[in-house]
Amino acid sequence: MAQRHRAEFVSKKIQMVQQDAVPKGRIGKHQRIVTLLLSQLDRLPSGSALKVPLAALPDTKANIRAALNRATHQKGLAVATSSDSSHLYLWKITQKP
Numbered sequence: 001m002a003q004r005h006r007a008e009f010v011s012k013k014i015q016m017v018q019q020d021a022v023p024k025g026r027i028g029k030h031q032r033i034v035t036l037l038l039s040q041l042d043r044l045p046s047g048s049a050l051k052v053p054l055a056a057l058p059d060t061k062a063n064i065r066a067a068l069n070r071a072t073h074q075k076g077l078a079v080a081t082s083s084d085s086s087h088l089y090l091w092k093i094t095q096k097p
Contacts, residue, residue, distance in 0.1 A: 030067035033058055037068060041079065041092055049091035054083070061088055 040050055057064050065081055068090070072079045078093035 028067065030059060030064060033064060034067050034071045037090060038071060038075070038077075041077075041090060044092060046092075046094060049089045052088045052090065054086055054088060057088065064088065 037050065037052070044050060054061055061083055065088070068079065068081070078095075080091055080093050082089045
């Protein structure tokens with residue numbers, strides 16, 4: 001009996017919406033820093049890299065790299081990263097002729 005009551009409760013909570021009202025994508029906790037880094041990469045001259053202090057990142061280097069990797073793959077961008085003990089480096093990968 002409790003199962004039937006729970007199923008009725010859940011079915012009353014489910015709604016139908018138009019597909020165009022459904023959000024596309026999500027706003028993750030790293031969106032602000034990833035958007036900033038991608039914006040800076042867009043303006044970066046060829047042969048240059050961004051040098052980001054690790055202390056300025058809102059999360060671990062690994063988590064920011066992962067979020068950046070997801071975003072660049074989604075946008076079809078080729079970006080490389082490297083790091084040392086205090087900085088994260090980012091640059092656009094250019095195709096060789």
